[in-house]
Amino acid sequence: MKSHAEAAAEFIKDGERTDWHDETLWFVRAKRDLAAHGLPEWEQLRDWASEIKNHTLSNISQYLTAFEKNANANGITVHWAADAEEHNRIIHKLIKDNGIEKIVKSKSMLTEECHLNEYLNHHGIATIDTDLGERIVQLRQEPPSHIVLPAIHLKKQDVSDTFHEFLHTEKGNNDPQYLTEAARIHLRDHFVASELAITGVNFAIAETGGFVVCTNEGNADMGAHTAKIHVACMGFEKLIPKAEHLGVFLRLLTRSATGQPITTYSSHFHRPRPGQQMHIVIVDNGRTRQLGRPDFRNSLKCIRCAACFNTCPVYRRSGGHSYHTAVAGPIGSILNPNLDMKANADLPFASTLCGSCSNVCPVKIDIHEQLWKWRQVIVAEGYVGAGKKLSMQGMGFLFSHPNLYRFAGKMGRFFMRIAPFMVNNRLNPWYKQREMPAPPKESFGEWYIKNRKK
Amino acid sequence: MSSRENILKAALENQPAFVALPQINLESVINYENLAAQFDLILTRIGGTVEHFEDEASLLARMASHSPEEFVINTITADAEGLANINKMNSVQLEAVDVAYVRGALGVAENGAVWMDENAMVNRLLPFICQHLVVVLKVNEIVPTMHHAYQKIEVNKTGFGSFIAGPSKTADIEQSLVIGAHGPRSLTLLLQF
Numbered sequence: 125m126k127s128h129a130e131a132a133a134e135f136i137k138d139g140e141r142t143d144w145h146d147e148t149l150w151f152v153r154a155k156r157d158l159a160a161h162g163l164p165e166w167e168q169l170r171d172w173a174s175e176i177k178n179h180t181l182s183n184i185s186q187y188l189t190a191f192e193k194n195a196n197a198n199g200i201t202v203h204w205a206a207d208a209e210e211h212n213r214i215i216h217k218l219i220k221d222n223g224i225e226k227i228v229k230s231k232s233m234l235t236e237e238c239h240l241n242e243y244l245n246h247h248g249i250a251t252i253d254t255d256l257g258e259r260i261v262q263l264r265q266e267p268p269s270h271i272v273l274p275a276i277h278l279k280k281q282d283v284s285d286t287f288h289e290f291l292h293t294e295k296g297n298n299d300p301q302y303l304t305e306a307a308r309i310h311l312r313d314h315f316v317a318s319e320l321a322i323t324g325v326n327f328a329i330a331e332t333g334g335f336v337v338c339t340n341e342g343n344a345d346m347g348a349h350t351a352k353i354h355v356a357c358m359g360f361e362k363l364i365p366k367a368e369h370l371g372v373f374l375r376l377l378t379r380s381a382t383g384q385p386i387t388t389y390s391s392h393f394h395r396p397r398p399g400q401q402m403h404i405v406i407v408d409n410g411r412t413r414q415l416g417r418p419d420f421r422n423s424l425k426c427i428r429c430a431a432c433f434n435t436c437p438v439y440r441r442s443g444g445h446s447y448h449t450a451v452a453g454p455i456g457s458i459l460n461p462n463l464d465m466k467a468n469a470d471l472p473f474a475s476t477l478c479g480s481c482s483n484v485c486p487v488k489i490d491i492h493e494q495l496w497k498w499r500q501v502i503v504a505e506g507y508v509g510a511g512k513k514l515s516m517q518g519m520g521f522l523f524s525h526p527n528l529y530r531f532a533g534k535m536g537r538f539f540m541r542i543a544p545f546m547v548n549n550r551l552n553p554w555y556k557q558r559e560m561p562a563p564p565k566e567s568f569g570e571w572y573i574k575n576r577k578k
Numbered sequence: 579m580s581s582r583e584n585i586l587k588a589a590l591e592n593q594p595a596f597v598a599l600p601q602i603n604l605e606s607v608i609n610y611e612n613l614a615a616q617f618d619l620i621l622t623r624i625g626g627t628v629e630h631f632e633d634e635a636s637l638l639a640r641m642a643s644h645s646p647e648e649f650v651i652n653t654i655t656a657d658a659e660g661l662a663n664i665n666k667m668n669s670v671q672l673e674a675v676d677v678a679y680v681r682g683a684l685g686v687a688e689n690g691a692v693w694m695d696e697n698a699m700v701n702r703l704l705p706f707i708c709q710h711l712v713v714v715l716k717v718n719e720i721v722p723t724m725h726h727a728y729q730k731i732e733v734n735k736t737g738f739g740s741f742i743a744g745p746s747k748t749a750d751i752e753q754s755l756v757i758g759a760h761g762p763r764s765l766t767l768l769l770q771f
């Protein structure tokens with residue numbers, strides 16, 4: 125597997141596409157700002173959301189039990205999955221036991237996290253992703269590159285080529301209206317025939333034992349109201365105490381995500397329709413472990429709006445695939461080391477720590493601080509590459525020996541002046557895409573000593 | 579131990595010290611001088627159309643104005659037998675519906691959403707699968723924000739309910755907004771004064 129830096133280097137080879145990706149996401153971020161500024165109580169809402177989530181996490185075992193009890197009373201079957209494997213097995217069993225052949229799936233980052241599609245494929249079962257962006261990447265056999273805008277890395281042309289190949293649309297017709305219409309016809313055929321629908325969960329309500337699914341396209345509803353079995357998959361952190369708290373979260377979610385005042389459909393499921401089966405799979409997959417880490421438990425407050433992606437200068441210029449995980453971007457870089465610290469040790473370093481992510485986060489997660497903390501954990505655990513380890517050890521030694529530090533600074537400035545090629549070369553990773561600064565004659569320390577008495 | 583017990587045990591052991599719920603004070607949230615005007619403005623901005631009417635007669639006339647070839651479902655004035663028929667229709671049959679008339683329970687001025695539960699929809703699939711959705715709403719049923727909406731609705735009164743805000747849409751192809759993704763290609767809100 126390529127590291128973030130290696131994969132990002134691939135992505136930015138196409139300079140024009142990098143600029144376009146950067147600008148498109150910044151445009152979404154700007155729409156978020158407009159929507160946020162439209163509500164004088166925005167900061168108050170963020171405080172409430174953050175506090176409601178803190179409260180819920182502090183009482184999560186109680187809320188889980190209450191949710192299960194109320195959902196059962198509503199006629200919903202509740203399943204518990206310790207990890208991705210068990211989540212996939214539960215769904216596979218439902219499919220087998222009911223003799224299901226036609227499965228539609230609405231967007232769920234949890235099923236991506238669990239690699240459900242691959243698992244079912246492996247057992248000879250095909251699922252159709254029905255969110256337009258997800259369907260596009262599914263046809264191309266790619267993972268989504270963004271949690272809200274799964275095909276944001278693709279241009280019209282790419283979609284047109286893909287649809288020409290699989291849906292036989294007119295070659296070279298890049299009109300989004302035309303392409304969407306083709307997908308509409310194609311997917312409607314799958315909806316009306318579907319026997320089992322899988323959806324995600326945006327919020328689950330402990331008090332009422334129901335859950336909310338938000339989409340703009342209406343694809344979750346088309347599937348769930350057609351199929352005789354509806355399976356909803358959720359990480360346990362999706363719980364909120366009461367329905368009235370939805371008022372806070374639904375106001376924040378899309379304004380933060382795309383700048384819309386609300387999604388087109390915010391659907392509240394409480395009971396299966398007559399003759400239908402409704403199932404909920406509650407997944408842990410490392411979440412209880414993250415809950416037990418005081419430095420990182422805040423990440424479980426995330427409502428997956430992707431505001432932190434859209435604002436991140438690194439994400440915008442490196443593309444979602446460079447994060448090699450289901451949830452990319454700043455929040456993914458906090459969640460993924462919890463899932464596999466070794467495989468994802470590079471991610472907390474894929475950040476400038478500028479803090480922009482924390483500033484836009486609707487539930488006030490201290491994202492950049494957690495990234496910085498992960499770096500320390502990862503270095504302490506020895507999961508950084510040899511080069512980084514060596515230079516960090518060197519730096520550590522240098523910083524703890526002040527005389528040596530001052531001497532090294534002097535030598536560095538000296539060499540940068542008389543022999544700049546010694547730093548401006550390929551061996552120095554800082555020289556990539558950067559000119560090294562002109563060296564000052566004296567260090568800040570020297571300047572300070574000289575000027576202190578003035 | 580089962581996964582259920584393991585998860586609950588780990589959650590209990592790992593959850594932090596108890597934190598109280600915040601007080602949500604509705605006095606600090608936005609309000610609008612003219613709720614109908616704000617609702618109208620936002621719904622239009624997100625791709626819906628708003629029409630005003632005053633008397634039942636004009637509503638009935640509008641419903642009667644469709645051409646005979648159109649497959650129109652009207653849940654507003656349908657009798658018990660008609661409603662039972664709609665309820666029994668399957669996806670393939672509903673897929674052919676051109677226009678559906680449904681009554682909304684409540685509108686939200688801040689975002690143009692209308693709450694509808696399955697009693698009003700009759701068939702859960704209807705407002706999602708029809709080609710064009712027409713929603714009838716009384717002007718005094720508009721509230722300022724989502725907080726106010728949740729004070730009025732009971733989310734679990736029926737088995738299903740949804741806030742619907744405008745027609746089905748997507749921007750998944752290069753961020754170009756396209757109206758009519760999988761669901762209705764238009765949403766017309768008939769606001770009754």
Ligand code: SF4
Nearest residue numbers: 426427429430432485
């Ligand atoms: S961390 Fe915050 S900003 Fe990022 S996706 Fe989650 S809720 Fe949104």
